[in-house]
Amino acid sequence: MEKDFMHNEVRLVLAGRWLVSIDGEVREETGISVAVAGDSIAEIGPDLAAKYPQAELLACPHGLIMPGLVNVHTHAAMSCFRGLADDLPLMDWLTQHIFPREAQLTKEIVYHATLLSICEMIKSGTTSYNDMYLFTKEAARAAADAGMRAWIGEAFFDFPSPNYGELENGFAYVEELFSAYEDSDLIKITVNPHAVYTCSPTLLQRAAALAERKNALLHIHLAETRDEVQGCAEKYGCTPARHLERLGLLNERTVAAHCVMLDDEEIALLARRGVKVAHCPESNMKLASGIAPAQKMLGGGVTIGIGTDGSASNNDLDMFGEMSTAAKLHKVRDLDPTAMSAETVLRAATLGGAEVLGAADKIGSVAVGKKADLIMLNLRQPHLCPLHNPVSQLVYAAKGSDVIHSVVNGRVVMRDRRLTTLNEAAVLAEMERIGETIRHMS
Ligand SMILES: [Zn+2]
Incomplete structure (x- = not known):
């Protein structure tokens, strides 16, 4: 499943245990991974971290990779x-x-x-x-x-x-x-x-x-x-x-x-x-x-x-x-x-x-050539274990807070639940101040 990209262009690899690609199958294999080159998904397969050692690795042994919502x-x-x-x-x-x-x-x-x-x-x-x-x-x-x-x-x-x-x-x-x-x-x-x-x-x-x-x-x-x-x-x-x-x-x-x-x-x-x-x-x-x-x-x-x-x-x-x-x-x-x-x-x-949104050719599923808008959930948690059916688990049992990594357009925006592009503490502090103003509006 390779597209036109140079080996050294792969800068990011997500590796987990399950992949719910949406337009294809649900896969379960140790080290199932998605390689990202630039803003796009370059390759999907096992153990891509070893193939692209130069890439940043977002890994979770009980991780489920899926397209961002x-x-x-x-x-x-x-x-x-x-x-x-x-x-x-x-x-x-x-x-x-x-x-x-x-x-x-x-x-x-x-x-x-x-x-x-x-x-x-x-x-x-x-x-x-x-x-x-x-x-x-x-x-x-x-x-x-x-x-x-x-x-x-x-x-x-x-x-x-x-x-x-x-x-x-x-x-x-x-x-x-x-x-x-x-x-x-x-x-x-x-x-x-x-x-x-x-x-x-x-x-x-x-x-x-x-x-x-x-x-x-x-x-x-x-x-x-x-x-x-x-x-x-x-x-x-x-x-x-x-x-x-x-x-x-x-x-x-x-x-x-x-x-x-x-x-x-x-x-x-x-x-x-x-x-x-x-x-x-x-x-x-x-x-x-x-x-x-x-x-x-x-x-x-x-x-x-x-x-x-x-x-x-x-x-x-x-x-x-x-x-x-x-x-x-x-x-x-x-x-x-x-x-x-x-x-x-x-x-x-x-x-x-x-x-x-007229963007199904770019986002919405995990497929080679699509934009890398990806999330990973950690399923090693009491409310998500054991896993019989990943799709059922995602809809009926998972919560937003189970998402650990998030990538938009090939860029990591959350790593281990820490936002990378925003200062969350500063945003919250600012909003507390603004909240005061709003409560006093007549
Ligand atoms: Zn509305």
Whole structure:
């Protein structure tokens, strides 16, 4: 399994006992290893540490190597609001607690809160994420500083933004973002109309035109709650998905978050248009939005990834927890233990997520030639032993804190649970200070 690379280009080898490659098989052999040259996976095989003695070695005798998890819907900087207002309906939560505080956000808060979330994501096995928020030049700078792979977009809505003010400035701001990250390997800029209840038809169409011109993803919240569906019916005489269809926003660039309230016709429509869906079960549970028909969507040919949503409505960014919830929620809804298998969920959280983001040729599985976005878990722990089925263990028993090493784009971002690109203690100290400010916002 070798590709075009020079022997001395291999600078990193991961060696463990299990390999869950996602698009291939599950392997168990002593010294199963993955060699990394530059930003890519160069070779997969036994004992590559001996073959490439010059390479840095990340080894664990009971290590499981797998692709990094892909979080397809979050608002990273919302970690600054974690636990501030819980147990409320979505609209009350948004309009009475989140929007008033977001109106007082600053560049500094967004930068540091994004760094905080990146610390959490790396420490729980996520190597790439799809982010929608405000002050996203800061969010992008944080991701770039951390060496994370991220899709980042500035939220558009009809009311003035605390970042760019009037909408016109928002479009200029996003143009600047596109220019700044044009050549970036790690940061991709997306176009983010917030939702049908916050964006006029004109704004939605303008956003769609921009996404098309930039060949960028269009990331939007869709059919999240019953209130959204009712509001859309009253205002536009149709459901949110049909509203987007009429406006020409449903296509293969569209990433729709939530999709809780979809009927069978809409599922078929999303499949036909190639719309991708970010399934966020824990946020939907916490805000009592409902249970997205994820099984029906998968059955109907819709590509699905898993997202945490922001950590103010979750309240964490641990994709292992999210996988476990996704696998169980559909079982209890359908009273069917065969619903949403561990394998289906694990695929959605890795390669499925990569497909959602149009990056399945680069990330989402462990394969020669793909970008080296890799994690290793240490399975020598009471809750992971004995190991009968690695996929089952990953979805139902593992936790984010079981991840010991993490690599993004060929660069080690966590070694033995210590972050290498970020000063975790400094990030935490800064956020404690910012937390004080946020608690005193009126
Ligand atoms: Zn969201």
